[in-house]
Amino acid sequence: MTHRKFFRMKFAALAVLLALPFAPGYAKTLNLAYDADPVSLDIHEQLSGGTLQLSHMVCDPLLRWNQELGFDARLASRWERRSPTSVRFYLRRGVKFHSGRVMTAKDVAFTFARLKKSDDFKGIFAKFREARVINDHTIDLITDGPYPLVEHSAAFIFPLDSAFYAGKDARGRDKGEIVKHGDSFASTNISCTGPFTVRSREQGVKVVFERFDGHWDADSPGNVRRIVMTPIKEDPTRVAALLSGDVDFAAPIPPADLARVDRSRKVDLITMTGTRIITFQLNQKRRPEFADPRVRRAIVHAINNAGIVKKIMKDFGTAAAQQSPKGYAGHDPSLRPRFDLKKARALMKEAGYADGFSVTMMAPNNRYVNDAKIAEAVAGMLAKIKIKVDLTTMPKAQYWPKFDERAADIMMIGWHSDTEDSANFTEFLAMTPDKETGYGQYNSGNYSNAEVDSLVLASASETNPETRAEMLRRVERILHEDAAFVPLHWQDHAWGARKGVHIGRVVSVTNSPYLGDLVMD
Amino acid sequence: MNAAPHLHSNVLRSLLRDRTAAVSAAVLCALLLAALGAPLFAPFDPWDQTQFDIMDAEIPPLGGGADARFVLGTDGMGRDMLSAMLYGAGISIVIGVFATLLQAAIGVVVGLAAGYFGGRLDSFLMRIADIQLSFTTLMVAIVILAVFQASVGLRFYEEYALVAIVLVIGIAEWPQYARTVRACALAEKKKEYVDAARVIGLPPFTILRRHILPNTFSPLLVISTVQVANAIITEASLAFLGLGMPVTKPSLGSLIRNGFEFIFSGAWWITAFPALLLVALILSINLLGDWLRDLLNPRLYRR
Numbered sequence: 001m002t003h004r005k006f007f008r009m010k011f012a013a014l015a016v017l018l019a020l021p022f023a024p025g026y027a028k029t030l031n032l033a034y035d036a037d038p039v040s041l042d043i044h045e046q047l048s049g050g051t052l053q054l055s056h057m058v059c060d061p062l063l064r065w066n067q068e069l070g071f072d073a074r075l076a077s078r079w080e081r082r083s084p085t086s087v088r089f090y091l092r093r094g095v096k097f098h099s100g101r102v103m104t105a106k107d108v109a110f111t112f113a114r115l116k117k118s119d120d121f122k123g124i125f126a127k128f129r130e131a132r133v134i135n136d137h138t139i140d141l142i143t144d145g146p147y148p149l150v151e152h153s154a155a156f157i158f159p160l161d162s163a164f165y166a167g168k169d170a171r172g173r174d175k176g177e178i179v180k181h182g183d184s185f186a187s188t189n190i191s192c193t194g195p196f197t198v199r200s201r202e203q204g205v206k207v208v209f210e211r212f213d214g215h216w217d218a219d220s221p222g223n224v225r226r227i228v229m230t231p232i233k234e235d236p237t238r239v240a241a242l243l244s245g246d247v248d249f250a251a252p253i254p255p256a257d258l259a260r261v262d263r264s265r266k267v268d269l270i271t272m273t274g275t276r277i278i279t280f281q282l283n284q285k286r287r288p289e290f291a292d293p294r295v296r297r298a299i300v301h302a303i304n305n306a307g308i309v310k311k312i313m314k315d316f317g318t319a320a321a322q323q324s325p326k327g328y329a330g331h332d333p334s335l336r337p338r339f340d341l342k343k344a345r346a347l348m349k350e351a352g353y354a355d356g357f358s359v360t361m362m363a364p365n366n367r368y369v370n371d372a373k374i375a376e377a378v379a380g381m382l383a384k385i386k387i388k389v390d391l392t393t394m395p396k397a398q399y400w401p402k403f404d405e406r407a408a409d410i411m412m413i414g415w416h417s418d419t420e421d422s423a424n425f426t427e428f429l430a431m432t433p434d435k436e437t438g439y440g441q442y443n444s445g446n447y448s449n450a451e452v453d454s455l456v457l458a459s460a461s462e463t464n465p466e467t468r469a470e471m472l473r474r475v476e477r478i479l480h481e482d483a484a485f486v487p488l489h490w491q492d493h494a495w496g497a498r499k500g501v502h503i504g505r506v507v508s509v510t511n512s513p514y515l516g517d518l519v520m521d
Numbered sequence: 522m523n524a525a526p527h528l529h530s531n532v533l534r535s536l537l538r539d540r541t542a543a544v545s546a547a548v549l550c551a552l553l554l555a556a557l558g559a560p561l562f563a564p565f566d567p568w569d570q571t572q573f574d575i576m577d578a579e580i581p582p583l584g585g586g587a588d589a590r591f592v593l594g595t596d597g598m599g600r601d602m603l604s605a606m607l608y609g610a611g612i613s614i615v616i617g618v619f620a621t622l623l624q625a626a627i628g629v630v631v632g633l634a635a636g637y638f639g640g641r642l643d644s645f646l647m648r649i650a651d652i653q654l655s656f657t658t659l660m661v662a663i664v665i666l667a668v669f670q671a672s673v674g675l676r677f678y679e680e681y682a683l684v685a686i687v688l689v690i691g692i693a694e695w696p697q698y699a700r701t702v703r704a705c706a707l708a709e710k711k712k713e714y715v716d717a718a719r720v721i722g723l724p725p726f727t728i729l730r731r732h733i734l735p736n737t738f739s740p741l742l743v744i745s746t747v748q749v750a751n752a753i754i755t756e757a758s759l760a761f762l763g764l765g766m767p768v769t770k771p772s773l774g775s776l777i778r779n780g781f782e783f784i785f786s787g788a789w790w791i792t793a794f795p796a797l798l799l800v801a802l803i804l805s806i807n808l809l810g811d812w813l814r815d816l817l818n819p820r821l822y823r824r
Contacts, residue, residue: 019810049551216643259787304575311578377598382571 027225028520030501032249033238037207037231041198042186043158044178048121048397049416049511056512057209058098059158059192059228060217061150062108064087065508067272069327069420071151072436075103075159075193084146084463085129089154091137095216097161099146099191104140110162110176112141120176124153124418146461152419155510157502161191195220195516206230215516221515239496242267248501248520249512255369258316270495270504273318274417275325277425278368279360280378280486281445286411287359290445294351296483301344302385303378305337305488312373317489323415323425323475325490329423329465330472335480344385355388362408363391364399367489375412378486403444411444414491420509422472426456427482430475430484447484530575535816542812549805552798556610563604564590568770573599580787594790597783605776606795609803612772614821616686617810620752623643623691628698629741631727635699636706647703650696656753658693665689679767681719687767688732690752701744739817750803757799773799 005350021271038054039046055061062076073275089411092145093102115121127147164187165176190198196209209227230247232238235254240430242250243264253261253269261270261331264286282290282299289295306319321337324330348354359382363375372393379389390410403411417424432448433440457476462468479485493511496501500521506514536542563570577599580591593602635646669685670678678685710714710733718728744748757774759765761781766772768779773795780791 284587309577311575311599377575380570380573380598383577 010367024038028223029038029226029228029513030224030249030250030518030520031228031230031247032515033232033247034230034251035231035233035235035240036237037201037204037229038179040187041190041201042184043160043176043192044114044118044121045180045187045188047124052510054514055158056194057196058190058194059160060194060199062091062154062157064155064514065281065420065510067508069275069374069509070285071155076154079151079154081139081150081176081463084461085144086140086142086156087133087150088138089139090139091139092216095193096214097191097193098197098212098214099161099164101161101163101191102364102472103159103161103193104134104136106136107159107162108139109133109158110165111157111159111281114160114176118179121156124286124336127203128153133393137226143342145417146458146463146469147250148461148463148465149421152421158195164189164191171322174479180184195222198361200223204231217516220517221519222515224515225517242303242496242498245323245498247498247515248499249495249503251495251511253312253496255316255326255437258494261494266464266499267502268497268499268501270469270497271316271492272507272509273496274416274491274493275328275382275509276298276414276422276491277320277323277325277366277489278317278371278374278412278491279323279512280410281429281443281447282486282490283406283409283411284407287326290409292351293329293482294347295353298344298347298351298385299382299387300369300483300486301338302387303381303486303488304339308377309489312370312377312499313489313491316494319493320487322480322487323429324422324476327468328417328420328472332476332480334472335476341384348385354386356388358388358390361389361391361410361412361435362399362402363393363412364396365373365393365430367396367399368412368414371412374488377486384428403442406444406446413442413444415442422476423456423459425476425480426452426472430479431456445485445504449478452484456468528754532816536812536815538814539687541691541808545812547810548801549809552610552802552805553614555607558612559604559607559611563601563607564592565601565604567600567605567608569659569765572768573601575599577769578786579783579791582790593794594788596779596791597788602790602794606773606798609773609776609795610798611773611800612683612770613756613774613799616683616756616772617749617753619687620690620694621748623687624694624700624752625741625745627692628739629694630693632699632702632737633706633733635712636703637725637729637733639707643703646699650699651801652809653693653697656693658690658751662686662760663747664691664763667758670764675794678764679769682770684758686756690755694748694751697744697748698741701740702737705740706733709733709736715810743814745808745818746806746813750806750810753799754803755804773802788790 034053036050042060043051045051059104060074060083062074066072075092075095077092079087079089082088091103091105091108097103109131115125120280127143129142129144132142133241134140141154143150157320165192167174168467173185177186179187195212195215197212199208199210201207207229209229211225224300235257238250239253239257239261241247242261245266258269261267275312282296284291295474309319310318311314319337321335322332348356348513361375361379363371365372375391375393382389402411413429415425415429427439428442431439431445432442432451433443433446452475455471459471462471493509495503495507495513502519503513506517526667536546575598577595578597580595581593582594593606595601596605603681631646636641663708665690666685694770715728715732718732756765757777760772762772768776770777771779777792777799780795783791
């Protein structure tokens with residue numbers, strides 16, 4: 001290319017760029033920055049936030065979570081429970097894959113079978129026996145026993161194009177194969193039904209998505225034609241890119257920068273009550289004092305968790321008195337935070353520990369938002385009821401092995417339920433630890449209550465939502481009364497977007513914005 | 522014996538005549554008094570967790586129009602900044618003074634021995650000093666404290682952090698003293714009065730202690746002022762890197778570090794006030810040190 005020609009081209013490109021914004025029907029492009037781009041285009045390779053974000057862009061689930069923690073119909077236009085062990089899904093008609101094929105129940109069955117094969121996803125579908133195709137637009141999901149969380153699981157079924165993944169590719173690989181961290185046909189090719197197709201992808205550099213014109217959801221208000229996703233790993237760099245206008249949308253926003261993003265006049269900060277509960281567990285095996293419910297209650301009464309939310313979390317959280325956030329089946333609105341120093345002291349006295357005692361405490365310092373500061377504040381609050389706390393904070397890489405050893409009397413843990421369901425919290429955090437079944441795997445407090453155990457186990461096969469919700473609420477009340485653990489707060493989610501990018505309407509607690517419905521001014 | 526009063530009046534007159542020195546001395550005295558008398562003056566005890574409340578966190582200083590109890594505002598945990606700074610300054614000064622005393626103790630012994638006996642002992646000790654000097658203090662301190670912290674665990678570390686920091690800074694900086702004292706000893710040992718002492722059969726230890734050591738005092742005094750300031754700064758740097766005093770018993774450096782993350786969120790006072798106090802402390806010590814050097818240097822003796 002000669003010099004002059006090069007210049008002419010450059011000039012032409014510049015002219016086009018300048019003209020673009022004024023061209024009629026200007027195609028809206030969304031520049032977005034996440035901390036990482038998806039590791040693979042195979043949506044069944046890794047169960048992670050990145051994969052789910054990709055799934056919601058390129059694919060559509062049978063149904064998806066809405067902002068009220070209910071379900072919106074997507075590829076399934078409606079569904080009904082036919083028996084305790086089966087739920088029938090009626091599929092939307094005329095849904096097209098990116099390949100042009102029309103989706104049928106066979107594709108859903110193929111996807112279901114593939115999920116059962118995926119190391120990461122099969123846990124979610126462990127209780128499912130099969131997906132039985134009734135006709136082209138009807139499919140039954142059959143569970144082994146009565147199972148209440150069929151919808152919760154169906155939110156993870158993003159039907160893939162079964163014909164696209166059939167047979168072998170040019171290199172003789174089975175197209176449908178799932179290879180973890182490896183090279184497979186599915187990890188670089190995808191055909192789904194979602195609002196966007198992958199136009200180009202450079203791993204770790206950028207991914208360009210283009211709107212799929214054949215998308216079934218013609219009613220979607222979304223007007224984004226193109227998405228350029230750039231991974232920016234460093235928090236300050238990502239925030240700087242957002243504030244300077246280099247990107248229209250960035251997530252996650254680190255807590256240290258929340259205030260700065262909030263103050264900016266060019267950028268909107270969108271927060272949403274999260275569903276991750278932060279707690280402290282009081283180890284009854286290490287400390288006989290903690291086996292006394294009065295001491296545990298005294299500790300809960302001594303901790304001003306609303307103060308922690310206000311002062312340390314700067315209101316980017318909600319003070320908790322139970323595990324289940326609002327919207328969950330087991331959430332009991334009558335349970336309120338119980339900070340009351342006088343009562344705490346009285347309880348300590350009643351238990352015979354008016355002079356207090358010394359305990360050890362451990363917390364991570366880079367896992368949860370402000371984790372080390374929260375631990376420090378809690379240690380200070382316990383000093384007021386004469387419990388002297390020796391606090392150690394450490395990076396999460398060192399913390400989890402320590403947690404598994406149950407290395408301190410009081411340990412911090414946060415928990416988010418994959419299925420957005422209450423029972424999941426108790427199964428892992430409050431049921432009697434049992435190596436064989438895996439229940440109580442993260443119950444470092446060794447709290448054990450036969451009634452809680454049996455209620456949670458029974459809830460796993462209770463298919464009447466009202467009865468089940470009452471069982472789970474009862475669990476929360478028992479845990480509250482027993483002060484089984486110290487509830488602190490639910491952490492908020494935070495996203496940042498340029499003004500005019502109405503991201504607030506498409507985010508949800510699952511942390512995967514539904515970008516297909518995004519409206520940009 | 523009769524030289525003492527004469528020297529005193531001389532020093533005082535010189536101090537009063539030099540306005541910078543006089544102001545520095547006044548500032549330093551005030552700071553020392555406030556810091557060491559912190560338990561008497563401070564409105565709160567910042568080491569007692571029962572005395573602060575999370576609900577008082579990040580209250581701006583007076584004039585920001587907040588709370589009369591907290592003249593200089595509060596930090597992120599609701600600690601009174603004024604009290605924390607007074608106690609913190611006390612810790613910083615204690616670290617500075619004791620680390621310097623340790624440096625002096627090691628340095629003077631090594632320096633005197635090297636200078637007086639000379640020969641192989643001298644080469645050996647001075648090469649060690651050279652090696653020690655080739656590692657910067659901060660690097661040595663970071664390595665030792667990090668290893669110490671990792672091996673004994675944070676809990677033990679928090680209890681003995683003060684001792685550990687004094688030891689590390691003291692050990693890392695002794696060559697400064699050793700070299701100065703050695704140079705003095707080399708110069709002094711050739712003088713007639715030392716020969717005379719030797720001739721009358723005094724043992725080397727007595728000669729070093731009674732005759733040579735007192736003659737090294739004036740340079741020692743000057744180094745000491747610089748070294749106290751240096752030790753305080755080193756501790757502040759270590760604290761900033763997370764290896765200084767723990768947050769439960771913060772020094773000035775830990776307070777500055779503590780407040781650093783609040784700067785962007787607008788709570789400037791948590792880091793600014795301790796930083797100002799640190800600057801005032803270091804500056805007054807250094808200015809006094811300058812004045813002392815001028816006073817004790819015969820070549821600059823102006824009157």
